[in-house]
Amino acid sequence: MPRLQEKRAEETKAAIVAAAKQLFGEKGYEAVTMREIAKEAGCSHTTIYIYFKDKETLLHHLSVPPLEELRGRMETAASEPGASAVERMQKLSRVFIEFCLGNRGLYGIFFGVNSERVDTASPSSEINRLRLGLFNLLRRTLGEALGLPDGERLLACSRIYFYQIHGIAATYSHSKESADALMERLTPTFDEAVAVLMLGFNALQSNKEVGKQ
Amino acid sequence: MPRLQEKRAEETKAAIVAAAKQLFGEKGYEAVTMREIAKEAGCSHTTIYIYFKDKETLLHHLSVPPLEELRGRMETAASEPGASAVERMQKLSRVFIEFCLGNRGLYGIFFGVNSERVDTASPSSEINRLRLGLFNLLRRTLGEALGLPDGERLLACSRIYFYQIHGIAATYSHSKESADALMERLTPTFDEAVAVLMLGFNALQSNKEVGKQ
Amino acid sequence: MPRLQEKRAEETKAAIVAAAKQLFGEKGYEAVTMREIAKEAGCSHTTIYIYFKDKETLLHHLSVPPLEELRGRMETAASEPGASAVERMQKLSRVFIEFCLGNRGLYGIFFGVNSERVDTASPSSEINRLRLGLFNLLRRTLGEALGLPDGERLLACSRIYFYQIHGIAATYSHSKESADALMERLTPTFDEAVAVLMLGFNALQSNKEVGKQ
Amino acid sequence: MPRLQEKRAEETKAAIVAAAKQLFGEKGYEAVTMREIAKEAGCSHTTIYIYFKDKETLLHHLSVPPLEELRGRMETAASEPGASAVERMQKLSRVFIEFCLGNRGLYGIFFGVNSERVDTASPSSEINRLRLGLFNLLRRTLGEALGLPDGERLLACSRIYFYQIHGIAATYSHSKESADALMERLTPTFDEAVAVLMLGFNALQSNKEVGKQ
DNA sequence: GATGAATGAGATTTCATTCAT
DNA sequence: CATGAATGAAATCTCATTCAT
Structure with a gap:
């Protein structure tokens, strides 16, 4: 036995x-x-x-499962039925932010805020694959929400959107408050941030269409 | 002598x-x-x-002048005459982002993205005072740009705005590209990000006012 | 069972x-x-x-059989019928050299070129007995080949002879070339070395005898 | 000051x-x-x-001066005036052997008997240059002593000669006896080894010339 | 004021070896 | 008999920092 x-x-x-x-x-x-x-x-x-094998390998083995779990949760959020575009994006964002705040320091490592050594040593490892996957999921969802086809336009919007949620995570990633406390206190702000972006994206769209005519 | x-x-x-x-x-x-x-x-x-006294002290003495310079440049940008609200905010953001990308590693330290050791040693030192000053400047400028009085509303908008520019800085803070290269390549995206936010803020405002009626 | x-x-x-x-x-x-x-x-x-018991014990248990095999092969070579004195010595030498090159790292251990730790642990163990046996075999064979009786004279010649073949082994014991490649490339040189020694021994003998007269 | x-x-x-x-x-x-x-x-x-910089660098810095001193002493021995060819070679050999016995373990490192790591790390460093220089000096001197021109013939003789003195060094390189004691006890044998080789080389030469006629 | 010499603490990693199963 | 789990000892090397000049 x-x-x-x-x-x-x-x-x-x-x-x-x-x-x-x-x-x-x-x-x-x-x-x-x-x-x-x-x-x-x-x-x-x-x-x-x-x-x-070594410290870095430990970090990698450590990073993969949480990131995969995050992807799972984000996919669920992205495909929630009976939710408006904005609501879906808000849910998606909350999932991402909550994950980052729940993993704090790790978040910095996952998303390359920290430690150039890590990035250098494994330029295109599984983590990068996962990161890219998340970004693509986000882009796809945003494209659906905005009714935008793939392309430069959507890419720019996705970046802006990513900056926003990345900025949120970065801002609080070293706060002493717990993830729960932060979420409770700031979820309205986070939701509003998403709402503002969506409104802004749509307004920009309208402006341009008006410009074309 | x-x-x-x-x-x-x-x-x-x-x-x-x-x-x-x-x-x-x-x-x-x-x-x-x-x-x-x-x-x-x-x-x-x-x-x-x-x-x-030691490496850490060096770091702190080091942080103050650049941050003050940044404030100076941001104040200049904020009070640029003959510029629309959006343009002023865009200029402000570019100044901030360029500073962050030009100081990379330092940026992480200034804004607490890195190295809790540093934060631990000086919980609310002069750096924090400066940081707060920057945020207030930003809030004031945004208030003027949006025609909003001080208060919860403006605070929320300022946060959202800060998340955005902080997210931009964080995203590229470990890129291998030079600050100049990044600025050249991405300034349109950054400007658009600001534009989107401003449009979004205004749209949100309109919505709420409509709701009130 | x-x-x-x-x-x-x-x-x-x-x-x-x-x-x-x-x-x-x-x-x-x-x-x-x-x-x-x-x-x-x-x-x-x-x-x-x-x-x-431990790594070192393993090494020692490991050393005995190859050395015994070597002695066997050397004995065979030494008693080859229908071979001239020089040819017998050449064969003997080739056997020894080939063994050393075929066992590289081991050779250093067997013949005390390496790692005093090993020697320290077994000052006069079985390996030393075997080593001595090999040397005696070599001396006996050389004595027959030169027509020399046991004694200082033969001992000196045996030493010189041993230096030679030991030097050959030592020289190539860390080469990257395979034993086969080395043997193929250098056997003529090795044979010549033996021939030179035998000629020299004989010449020396003649000189001395002439001197005596 | x-x-x-x-x-x-x-x-x-x-x-x-x-x-x-x-x-x-x-x-x-x-x-x-x-x-x-x-x-x-x-x-x-x-x-x-x-x-x-590191352990290996220490070794190298350590190796160079003794090897250069050795070369100096060997050059002196090689050009001793009023000495027969055999005497010059004997002196040369004694210098080499004494050096090796006086530097024991180091000798193994210098001449690649030990530690493949060392060789691997610095394949063509200054040490190798020095080693080669020694061998060339030896070859030149032997050529003069034997009246042989540069070429395959001399190269083979040099190798054989090198095997001999290398074998002597290797044989005693792990003995507990002091260099002085060994030299005192064995110099006659070492000298005889050289004499035998020289006699052998000459005899071989004569044989071949006879063969040619 | 400024410096070269020197150090202690500590980091990662490897290896032979033992213990419990 | 055989093994996977686990460990202690030790090796190389780095760095912030102090001391004597």
Whole structure:
């Protein structure tokens, strides 16, 4: 019955991942040492190397599941039935923001705000693939919401939209308030931000069409 | 003649600050070593400790002048005569963004995107005062541009506006492209972002007024 | 049926020895890890410790059979019928050199070129006995070839002869070329080296005899 | 007066080099740690990194002066006036052997008996240049001694000659006896080895010439 | 005022080896 | 018999910082 050992191993690995996630999130990738992670995970620092080739690999293994979960939740939000375009975008944004605030420091790593070393070492790894996937989902959804076809126009709008939610996340990513507290306090503002953008996009559209005539 | 020495000292200090500013900006706070700064400044690394207690203190002394310069430039942009509301906001934003992209690594430190260590050490120091000043300037200018009085309404709009420009800065703050290249390539998008927001703010306003009637 | 287990055990042990031999030979003692050996042997690294107290013990158990095989081959070469004295010595040398080049890293260990740690641990163990045996075989053969009785004279000649072949082995023991390639390329030189020595020994002999007269 | 500091620095550097030379010689490159060297040199291990980029650089800086000294001594021996060909070669060999025995472990590193890592990392560094220079000196001297022109013939003889002295060095390179003791005890044998080779080379030459006729 | 010398603390990573199953 | 899990010791190297001049 090797099951018992297997279970122990998975527990240890999970403990390491959990510890690393928490610490990276709290203090940032570079500021956390392998020994700290090990102590938090309740094992020797060498044990980490059984499960992860090195610190960076640990970070990557750590990043993928949350990002995939985020994508799942964003897809759900994007395809919510019986919701207006604005509502869908608001839901999508809330999901994204909540995720970022719930993962704080990690967020900075995921979205390249931090740590050039990480980006340098894995220019086109799975994380980048996931990032791109999120952006595309966002663009697609926005295109539907605005009735815009793929193209430069939509790309520009998507960027602007992304700046907005990225800015929100960045703004609070180092706040001491909990994700929940922040969401409770600021969700109206976030929703309004989305509403403003959508109104602005539409208005711009109308202006241009008027200009054409 | 202590004047001569004083002058030399002042020069050395300035050289250190300049070197540190450049290097922190280029590579980020953690990635720069005291020896690098000293080499760039043309002095011994021990000399730095004559003027600054430690690396962190150096960083803080370093942050204030650029932020004050930024405020100056933003004030100029905000009070540009013969410019429409949107144009003024666009100019303001360009100034802010260009500053952030021109100072990269530093930007992250100024605006708390990075390195909680720094924040921890100076919870509400002069930097925070400056940050707040910038935000107020922005709010005032936006209030004038939108014809809105101080209050919750304007605060919310200001936040949304800040998210946007902060998001822009954050998005490109780790790009390999130079500030100039980025500005050249993306200024239209940035301007459009501002335009969209202004249109959105106004549209929202109209909606609400309509609702009131 | 403990036989079956015994056999399996024997096989595992043999696999370990074979793997260690190959890897030590290829990369040198220090550069090989227990895990590498285990992987090559197709077992867990802990299994090695069932059969061998530690890495060093493994090395020692490993050294004996090849050395005995070498002695066998050298004895065969030494007693080859219908060969001239020089030819016998050349064959003997080729056998020795080929063995050394075919075992590279191991050779250094066998003949104390490397790693005093090993020597320290077993100052006059079985390996030394074997080494001495080889040298005696060599001396005996050389004595016959030169028509010299045991004694200082023969001892000196044997040493000189040993230096030569040891020098050959040492020279190429870290070359990147394969044993086969080296043998093919350099056998003429090696043979000539032996021929030169034999000529020299004989000439020296003649000189001395002339001197005596 | 920075002279005092400068002197201290050179003393420290010299102490490091001396300690490293001794320890590398005694235990081999890989087996010696930077901390050991530092302790022996009477400084902190970080101090070493002030003077040498890394362990390998330390080794190289360490290797060059002895090798150059060796070349000098060999050149002197090679051009000794009023000495027969054999005597010159014997002197040359004694110089080489004495150097090797006096530098033991280091010898293995210089002549590639040890540590593939070292060779790999600096395939054509200054050390290799020096090695080649020694071999050429040896070949030239041997050519003069044998009256042989440059060419395959001389190259083969040089190789054989090199094997011999390399073999001598290798044989005793891990002996516990001091260089002096070994030289005293074995110089006659070493000289005889050279004499035998020279006799052999000449005899071979005669044989071939006879064969040609 | 300024500097070169020197250091201690600490980071990542590797490896031989033991323990529980 | 055999193994996966886990560890302690140790190695190289970096860096901010202090001390003596």
